[in-house]
Amino acid sequence: MLLALAGGVGAARLLRGLVDVMAAADITAVVNTGDDIVLHGLHICPDLDTVTYTLADAVDGGRGWGLAGETWAAMETLERYGGHTWFRLGDRDLATHLFRTQRLTEHATLSEVTAAVARAWGVGVRLLPMSDDRVETRVTIAGPAAGTSVEVGFQEWFVGRGHGVAVESVRFLGAEDARPAPGVLEAVASAEHVVICPSNPIVSIGPLLAVPGVEDAVAARRDEVVAVSPIVAGAALKGPADRMMVDLGHEASVVGVARLYAPLAGTLVIDEADAGLADAVEAEGVRAVVAPSVMTGRAEAAALARAVLAARPSP
């Protein structure tokens, strides 16, 4: 069994690649829910949905999120009201949030809803939210007046402000009281492969590690854990991981990633573009495995998946 710690688009693509090279039923993905947002009364789980839609081959490939062939009648009408349209919800995508919210009001757990949604899309990978409890990634940014700061929800920063504002700090509200979702710790402990997907280390993987017990469980598997760098040639392939790392005092490079993951991952897969930094990665105490890691298509994702499976050190 393979256990993947997953954020959004990058994780979804690697998981799609893994499904092409091993049995979906042998894969468990623990997915970040710190990005979740309650908007219009609806419980929205962007990373879970991105992973689900991608594994169902239903994702909009261009955007990387949402459903292909989506329509936007609800959002267009919401504009008439001056409602919150900054977080785009397609008409078909809305159904996912309607279903999830209804089931949660009926006291289903997020784990149960996640499994039901995945089943409805024919997804064979076992998807677990990191927790059934609410954990909110909150971001502190510069306030409107000089010298002030303001804390906003992750999506207000990421989508609402186009992640164009420097981040002063990040915290995971509720994490200390959250419990890992059923099966998470067991899966980390028993998996043959433990993979940290190429997701933002701070706001995609960070929330998972903030749930009590998860970081320790991953660290206990440290020598076998394989992480995939989300930074290639000093830049994030998607999203603001590079700038955020710099804002928070880290180096936006595979070396910076290696430093962040050194206590958790014995191996880091880095792109060929960063082959010259392999020694610097290894100087951080992390084995460097060089492989093409830019998943431009399904074939590239499958190739990376093979490289990740091969990167695990032999026992």
Next chain:
Amino acid sequence: MLLALAGGVGAARLLRGLVDVMAAADITAVVNTGDDIVLHGLHICPDLDTVTYTLADAVDGGRGWGLAGETWAAMETLERYGGHTWFRLGDRDLATHLFRTQRLTEHATLSEVTAAVARAWGVGVRLLPMSDDRVETRVTIAGPAAGTSVEVGFQEWFVGRGHGVAVESVRFLGAEDARPAPGVLEAVASAEHVVICPSNPIVSIGPLLAVPGVEDAVAARRDEVVAVSPIVAGAALKGPADRMMVDLGHEASVVGVARLYAPLAGTLVIDEADAGLADAVEAEGVRAVVAPSVMTGRAEAAALARAVLAARPSP
């Protein structure tokens, strides 16, 4: 100023007629919210939306509710999940519920949200919910086992079961603790015309009267109040008012309507088809005014509106 007590489709059509014969700004409609339902986490107000969409000339004329030219992508996708699709929500209509729910979570009152929605649709009539507090129309019907009863929400019966099951009793949960929405009692007291629209007396007008103070306020205007019968030739024009009246021990005729409204309305407008029952209506102590009351189109609605205005006894 004209004050209308309003339910759904019949009330919406009469209000549309009134707007053609008097200034919209001189009309206030107090609308039933006992039919409201929280589904998928969304706060849905079917009667308010029917009135709003009808006054905006945006309603689906065939159905009588929802928006014309609607699409159903969200509902179609919700079927994939086995979600609650019995209550049909069009993609554009969903925006109304998203906006309302978001504003309510931001602590706006239902009155404020209702005004904002009406304004967005260019509706000149002042629309008031009967109350900003939650009142739920609950219906007791036969249970699954012989001799048992079960209580369900109004929409579960009306839409979910196609109102095909006999009603044993009706109650308005929360009504005793509800307050009339701001302006309701003042409007009833000060209106030149007080009109009870052709809506179901029990489950459309009944909830309004169950809000403390409303029935007394209407009764105080009794001699000037003009009701329009929702029953024509012994049948409801739309919906289950006729069967429900019989189920609950009333006569499904203009005479039965006159008996129900006698304490509240000095005048009842009845259709020409019921002209032969005018004397029987008057025997209940209610003036009968005969006028064509079937609103097959906008011209007929305007004609009925004129008849209603003329039906008010001269002071």
